[in-house]
Each structure stands twice: as C-alpha cells, then as structure tokens.
Amino acid sequence: MNETDLLILDAAERLLSDICTTEAAVRYEQGQVPEDLANAILDSGLPLAWVPEEFGGVGGSLALGFELIRKAASFALPLPLAETLVANLLLAVSGLTVPGRWTALGYDGGELPVAVRGEVNGTIEMASGAHEASVIVVPVLEKGHLRVASFAPSTIDMEHRRNLAGEVRTRIILRSAIPSQLSGRIENLTEDGLRQFCALLRAVQIVGALDRVGELTLDYVAERKQFGRALGKFQAVQNRVADIVGETALAGAAVQQAVRTVSNAERPLRGDRSTAIAIASAKFVAGEAAQKVPENAHQAHGAMGFSYEYPLQHFTRRVWSWREEFGSEFYWSEYIGELIQDEVQSGHGDSVLGKAWDLATR
Amino acid sequence: MSGIRFNFPAPELDQSIYDLRSEVRTFLREEICNDRFTPVTDCWCAGVDLDFSRKLGQKGWLGVTWPKQYGGRELSALHRYVITEELLAVGAPVHAHWIADRQSGPLILSSGTEDMKRNILPRIAAGECFFALGLSEPEAGSDLASVKTRARKVDGGWEITGTKLWSSGAQHCQYMTVLARTSDPLEGKRHEGLTQFLVPLDSQGVAISGIRDMSGLMHFNESHFDSVFVPDDSVLGKVGEGWKQITSELALERSGPERFLSTFIVVEHALVRAASDLDARQAAIVGGIIARVRALRAMSLGVAALLESGKSPDVEAALVKDLGTRFEQDVVERLRAFRPILWKSGNGDVLDDLMTDSLLRQPSFTLRGGTNEVLKGIVARGIGLR
Numbered sequence: 094m095n096e097t098d099l100l101i102l103d104a105a106e107r108l109l110s111d112i113c114t115t116e117a118a119v120r121y122e123q124g125q126v127p128e129d130l131a132n133a134i135l136d137s138g139l140p141l142a143w144v145p146e147e148f149g150g151v152g153g154s155l156a157l158g159f160e161l162i163r164k165a166a167s168f169a170l171p172l173p174l175a176e177t178l179v180a181n182l183l184l185a186v187s188g189l190t191v192p193g194r195w196t197a198l199g200y201d202g203g204e205l206p207v208a209v210r211g212e213v214n215g216t217i218e219m220a221s222g223a224h225e226a227s228v229i230v231v232p233v234l235e236k237g238h239l240r241v242a243s244f245a246p247s248t249i250d251m252e253h254r255r256n257l258a259g260e261v262r263t264r265i266i267l268r269s270a271i272p273s274q275l276s277g278r279i280e281n282l283t284e285d286g287l288r289q290f291c292a293l294l295r296a297v298q299i300v301g302a303l304d305r306v307g308e309l310t311l312d313y314v315a316e317r318k319q320f321g322r323a324l325g326k327f328q329a330v331q332n333r334v335a336d337i338v339g340e341t342a343l344a345g346a347a348v349q350q351a352v353r354t355v356s357n358a359e360r361p362l363r364g365d366r367s368t369a370i371a372i373a374s375a376k377f378v379a380g381e382a383a384q385k386v387p388e389n390a391h392q393a394h395g396a397m398g399f400s401y402e403y404p405l406q407h408f409t410r411r412v413w414s415w416r417e418e419f420g421s422e423f424y425w426s427e428y429i430g431e432l433i434q435d436e437v438q439s440g441h442g443d444s445v446l447g448k449a450w451d452l453a454t455r
Numbered sequence: 456m457s458g459i460r461f462n463f464p465a466p467e468l469d470q471s472i473y474d475l476r477s478e479v480r481t482f483l484r485e486e487i488c489n490d491r492f493t494p495v496t497d498c499w500c501a502g503v504d505l506d507f508s509r510k511l512g513q514k515g516w517l518g519v520t521w522p523k524q525y526g527g528r529e530l531s532a533l534h535r536y537v538i539t540e541e542l543l544a545v546g547a548p549v550h551a552h553w554i555a556d557r558q559s560g561p562l563i564l565s566s567g568t569e570d571m572k573r574n575i576l577p578r579i580a581a582g583e584c585f586f587a588l589g590l591s592e593p594e595a596g597s598d599l600a601s602v603k604t605r606a607r608k609v610d611g612g613w614e615i616t617g618t619k620l621w622s623s624g625a626q627h628c629q630y631m632t633v634l635a636r637t638s639d640p641l642e643g644k645r646h647e648g649l650t651q652f653l654v655p656l657d658s659q660g661v662a663i664s665g666i667r668d669m670s671g672l673m674h675f676n677e678s679h680f681d682s683v684f685v686p687d688d689s690v691l692g693k694v695g696e697g698w699k700q701i702t703s704e705l706a707l708e709r710s711g712p713e714r715f716l717s718t719f720i721v722v723e724h725a726l727v728r729a730a731s732d733l734d735a736r737q738a739a740i741v742g743g744i745i746a747r748v749r750a751l752r753a754m755s756l757g758v759a760a761l762l763e764s765g766k767s768p769d770v771e772a773a774l775v776k777d778l779g780t781r782f783e784q785d786v787v788e789r790l791r792a793f794r795p796i797l798w799k800s801g802n803g804d805v806l807d808d809l810m811t812d813s814l815l816r817q818p819s820f821t822l823r824g825g826t827n828e829v830l831k832g833i834v835a836r837g838i839g840l841r
C-alpha cells in the first residue's frame with residue numbers, strides 16, 4: 094500500500110470509530126438503515142476505492158480495499174460496503190457507469206443467470222446489499238462468456254430475507270428481465286475467479302470481525318473479577334485467550350497471503366491456480382477460526398456474552414454467516430483436494446511425491 | 456481497546472532464493488530416486504545419517520548465514536529457511552546436525568570466543584560437528600530456572616557437576632551446551648546466576664547413557680557430569696547471564712518450519728498411494744491439511760521477515776509453535792481416513808511405517824523446546840494478561 098492508501102485507511106478508521114457503534118447494527122437489524130452512517134460513508138468515497146480514477150473513483154489498490162473491508166467488519170458496519178466495492182469493481186471492469194450510491198452484488202457463488210438477446214433469466218438466492226442499493230449488479234453468462242448486467246431495483250423481482258447476522262440477503266428472480274446496462278464480453282473475468290474473489294472478501298471480513306472478538310475478550314477478562322481476581326489471571330482463561338489470539342493470527346496470516354497473491358496477480362479475477370489455492374486456503378482457515386474463536390470468546394465472557402445487549406454477539410453471528418457464504422470450509426478443502434487429484438490425473442508436474450509440498454509452497 | 460492484531464509480512468524473495476530452492480529440490484529428488492536415504496517422519500529429531508549430514512556440508516547448505524571466515528556463506532536467514540523446509544518436506548535424515556546448525560552455531564557466533572568460532576563453526580558448517588542441548592534435568596523441566604547442575608569456580612576454569620536429562624542425540628555429538636548455576640539464586644531473582652558452558656563430551660567425568668523413547672528410538676539421553684573441568688574460556692557470553700541468552704534465541708527456535716512440518720512427509724506418501732482416486736472425504740482432509748500448512752507457513756515466514764527487519768516477534772513465534780505442533784499431531788489423526796494405523800513399523804510398507812512412527816512420535820511435538828502450556832503463558836504475558 095502506498096502513502097495515499099494509508100491516508101485513506103486512516104480516515105476510514107476515524108470515521109468508523111466516531112460513528113459506527115453497535116447500536117447502528119441493532120437499528121439496522123430492526124429495519125432502519127442508519128442514514129447518517131450511510132451518508133458519511135458515501136460522502137467519504139470509500140465505496141469507490143476499487144474504481145479507477147478515470148471512472149470517477151479512487152483508484153486504490155486491491156490491498157487497500159481488502160483492508161477497508163477488514164476494518165469495516167471489525168466495527169460490524171451494518172452497511173454493504175464490501176459488496177458495493179465488488180459491485181463497483183465489476184461495473185468498472187466492464188466499462189459500465191458507476192453510480193455514487195450503494196450498489197448490490199447480485200451474485201452468491203451459485204449458478205449465473207443467462208442472457209439471451211438482451212434478456213436475462215435466472216435466480217440469485219443470496220444477493221447482498223440489495224436493500225440499500227440503487228443499482229443491482231449481476232454477472233451473467235452469454236454463450237459461455239461473462240458479461241455484467243445492471244438493473245434498477247424497481248424493475249426486478251426481489252425478496253429480502255436476513256442471514257443469521259441480520260444482514261439483508263435477497264432472492265432475485267429474473268424473468269426475461271431487461272437490464273438497464275449490459276456490458277460486452279469481459280476478458281480476464283471468469284466464474285471461478287469471481288467466486289474466489291468473493292470468498293476472499295468473506296474471509297477478510299471474518300478476520301476483521303475476529304480481530305474485534307479478541308479485543309472484546311481481552312478487555313472483558315481484564316476487567317471482570319471473580320474469586321477476588323480478574324478472570325484474566327486464571328491460567329485456564331488465559332489459555333482460551335491465547336487460543337483466540339492464535340487462531341485469529343493464523344487466519345490473518347492466510348488472508349494476508351491471499352490478498353498479496355491476488356494483488357500481485359496480473360489478472361486477479363481470472364481464477365488462476367495460484368490465486369485459487371491461496372484463496373481456498375484463506376477461506377478454509379478463516380472458516381475454521383469462525384468456529385474456534387467464538388467458542389472460546391463466549392466461554393470467557395460467561396452469560397454476558399450471550400446477551401443481545403453486549404456487542405460480542407454481533408461479531409459472532411457475522412462470522413457464522415460469512416463462513417457459509419461463498420463456500421464453507423467443507424467446500425474449499427474439497428476443492429483443494431480435487432485440485433491435487435486433477436493435477437495428478439492430468440500429469441501436471443512430474444511426480445505425485447512432492448505434490449502436496451508443491452501446493453503448499455506455490 | 457487493546458490491540459492484538461498481528462502482522463505477518465511477506466519475506467523479500469529474490470532470484471537467488473528461487474535458484475537455491477530448485478537446487479535443493481533437484482538434489483533431494485536425486486537422492487530419493489537413488490534410494491540414498493529412507494524418508495523418516497519427524498526427521499529433524501528421528502533421522503540420523505552422518506554421511507547425509509556431511510553431504511549437506513559439502514553442498515554448502517549448513518551454517519549458510521555465518522561469516523565466510525568461519526565457514527559460512529553470509530546468506531540471509533531466508534536462504535536457510537528454504538534449505539531447511541525443503542529437507543523437512545521430504546523427511547531427510549537431518550537430526551545429527553540440526554541443533555548445531557540452528558542453535559549452537561549462532562550461539563557461538565554471538566557469545567563464543569574467537570577460538571570457538573575459528574575451530575568449531577567451520578566443522579559444523581562441514582556437517583562434521585554436532586551439538587546437544589543440556590537444559591532439562593530430572594527436577595527442572597518447564598521450570599528451567601530451577602536447574603541444579605552446578606559450576607564451581609576453580610583455578611583456570613570451572614568444575615561442573617550435575618545431571619542433564621532428555622538431551623537429544625547426545626550420543627552422536629562432540630559438544631553439549633550446558634546450563635548450570637554459577638551462583639545461588641537470590642530471592643526474587645532466580646533467573647540470575649545461570650551460565651551456559653560449552654562442554655566437550657569427551658571430557659573426563661562425562662557419562663552419557665541413552666534413553667529409549669516410546670517409538671522405540673534411542674533418541675534422548677541422560678548425561679552425568681561428575682566434576683567435569685572446563686577452562687575459563689568455555690563460558691558462553693557472560694557469567695550469570697545464561698538465562699538472557701536462552702530466551703533471546705527462542706523466537707528463531709520456535710517459529711521455524713520444523714514446528715509444523717514434522718509429519719508432512721506422511722501426507723506426501725498418503726497421496727502417492729491414493730491421489731489418483733480420492734473420495735470426497737479424503738479430498739477434504741488433504742485439502743484442509745494443505746490449507747492449514749499454507750497458513751502456518753505464511754505465519755512462520757512472517758516471523759522470519761520480522762526478525763530479519765530487527766523486530767522481536769516473541770508472541771508471534773510462540774503462536775507459530777503452539778499452533779504448528781498441534782497441527783502436526785492433527786495431521787496424523789486426520790490421515791487415518793486414508794489408512795488405519797495398525798502395525799508395528801518395519802513391515803516394509805513405507806506408508807504404514809510412516810503412519811505408525813508418526814503416531815508414536817507425536818506426543819513429543821507439544822513438549823520439546825518448551826511445552827504448549829508454557830507457550831500460552833508467553834502469549835498471555837505478551838498481550839498483557841500476566
């Protein structure tokens with residue numbers, strides 16, 4: 094990240110710590126969009142971080158965007174900043190107009206809708222960001238090639254639901270829907286690449302939320318006293334905190350490595366093998382951490398952590414949602430295993446002995 | 456809000472790193488193809504082959520970071536990292552020289568006399584001189600500061616008396632670094648008054664006897680020191696400052712690839728057996744192992760990069776060892792989905808033997824070099840709970 098990136102991050106951090114409280118998350122879950130927060134974020138230009146300057150964006154690096162996403166998750170930001178970043182990126186790479194408003198990601202890793210002669214058919218089970226968005230961005234297939242379509246929300250069939258964290262996820266049914274914009278064929282964007290990119294997004298969010306779970310736990314056990322001592326003085330409690338810190342650090346390292354790999358890739362959305370293995374690993378390890386870290390954090394918090402009022406649960410429910418979205422640990426571990434099998438069967442590389450190590454170091 | 460977010464930067468890779476890796480890989484592939492060594496699990500603690508150690512010395516792959524005048528090549532820590540991880544990944548028999556190359560050589564470099572540097576380091580780099588660690592004792596394990604071995608000042612040197620326990624590989628070693636009390640512990644200052652000595656194991660009064668471990672190997676030893684005389688210049692660093700020395704070496708010792716790759720060779724052989732026909736469950740198991748090993752490696756390399764830039768990532772290093780050693784145990788359990796572990800090793804089936812030996816060796820992973828409970832204590836202290 095360069096100097097400008099760091100300045101942007103700094104500003105984002107200040108903005109979030111000033112106005113993004115967990116009360117905003119509570120209100121959001123009750124159906125109120127936190128307008129002040131939403132406007133402040135739109136005004137800051139953060140949702141345009143991945144849009145090149147010539148399209149009116151910030152032109153920031155991929156690393157910057159992912160860092161913003163991690164930050165936002167550590168505040169349980171109840172707005173689709175991450176999804177808007179990706180949707181805007183898709184608009185930008187396909188040469189479509191990027192609005193200065195929230196945009197929705199009409200993609201959940203499942204089958205893509207199909208475009209035929211300008212009409213789109215298909216179902217997206219879990220679009221994200223569609224509640225706030227002024228534009229729904231939907232990657233579609235036409236004759237086997239990816240294009241990007243955008244729709245005005247009023248023109249399509251949407252059914253809003255909430256994931257277990259209370260974030261809006263939307264079923265979108267497109268029946269001969271006519272997009273307001275439809276791009277040409279996009280080179281260097283594949284379905285695999287897109288799925289991986291979104292999986293990395295969720296992995297980064299998980300790590301961001303876990304950063305906060307660790308901080309909350311550390312603060313709690315330092316303050317709460319039982320048997321005349323702070324909980325954190327008991328070795329059994331210390332061990333739980335150490336496990337939280339360790340699992341989070343491990344997931345953080347995997348995510349950092351995947352972000353580096355994607356950032357250094359010539360075509361980050363193509364889904365090449367090197368990015369695939371890095372992202373699959375990151376989502377897997379983050380998914381595992383999404384189980385282990387909350388388990389320890391809740392135990393260390395006692396009943397307090399189980400209350401709705403106390404902030405911990407917002408982060409817990411988020412990581413439990415995000416680990417499932419865009420491929421769980423089960424999906425991505427099998428994916429890596431199949432990658433190995435595929436390379437062995439196709440004789441890629443010269444021998445099976447050393448294959449695991451080759452993938453570990455690639 | 457307390458900050459506990461860690462950063463694991465990418466190491467700086469240049470062409471020489473890639474070249475070195477492929478050079479080492481090519482060499483190892485040839486050795487394996489020609490059956491010059493049998494792959495061993497936990498090879499850095501269980502694979503002894505003096506010829507192989509010497510061969511690595513001839514290749515110039517030991518002591519690579521040390522000054523040229525002492526037999527080194529003045530390469531970076533990352534060069535050493537690449538060499539060691541490639542050796543570990545194939546289960547090469549590297550135990551004989553491991554401690555000398557990783558730990559004792561650097562200790563001599565930082566705290567030894569010019570004489571030691573000139574006489575000993577080139578022999579370590581040649582793969583001909585091996586070291587054992589004399590820390591643990593019958594009464595001193597996790598609580599290392601309670602060692603009872605005494606060094607008494609005598610004319611021209613010191614006289615060491617005591618018993619060291621569990622010292623790995625001492626039967627092959629020329630030297631042991633021995634931690635001894637040189638003055639009585641003062642109230643509240645029990646970490647003072649400890650000193651490390653370089654003791655040639657052929658000294659008068661040294662008696663070493665092997666201890667068989669549960670995997671059947673004569674791996675560690677009991678070493679008796681009965682009024683063993685060592686001259687004044689056998690003191691490593693300053694008298695009374697042994698504790699500081701030991702703890703400052705630890706970040707490097709704790710975060711290396713040997714803390715998560717001890718059983719990786721088994722994954723390779725399980726794949727050799729099954730890779731062309733994995734069922735979904737097996738694919739997920741191998742995939743999960745690869746994912747986790749990649750994460751651990753990113754962490755471990757991150758610590759190496761932090762060390763290289765002059766930082767002291769003690770907490771990060773303790774985390775690598777805690778997570779890594781539990782992972783290498785877990786690998787064995789997960790691979791049971793490929794093959795049950797039924798037979799005593801020695802039946803001639805490579806995979807069976809590797810699985811059995813791994814299972815029988817894995818209890819040691821979370822003990823040696825400081826137990827995981829001790830490591831968690833370091834983490835707790837690092838984040839302000841202790």
Ligand SMILES: Cc1cc2nc3c(=O)[nH]c(=O)nc-3n(C[C@H](O)[C@H](O)[C@H](O)COP(=O)(O)OP(=O)(O)OC[C@H]3O[C@@H](n4cnc5c(N)ncnc54)[C@H](O)[C@@H]3O)c2cc1C
Pocket residue numbers: 328500587588589590591592595596597598620621622623624675819822823824825826827828829
């Ligand atoms: C394969 C192997 C090779 C070894 N090689 C060497 C060597 O070359 N040189 C050498 O000097 N030593 C060596 N050791 C010894 C090793 O360093 C010790 O085993 C280790 O430091 C633990 O000491 P201990 O075995 O006496 O266990 P103890 O210290 O008695 O501990 C037993 C258990 O109690 C726990 N425990 C102890 N204190 C606490 C506490 N305060 N809080 C919570 N839990 C606690 C420990 O974590 C452990 O689980 C080796 C050990 C093994 C297994």
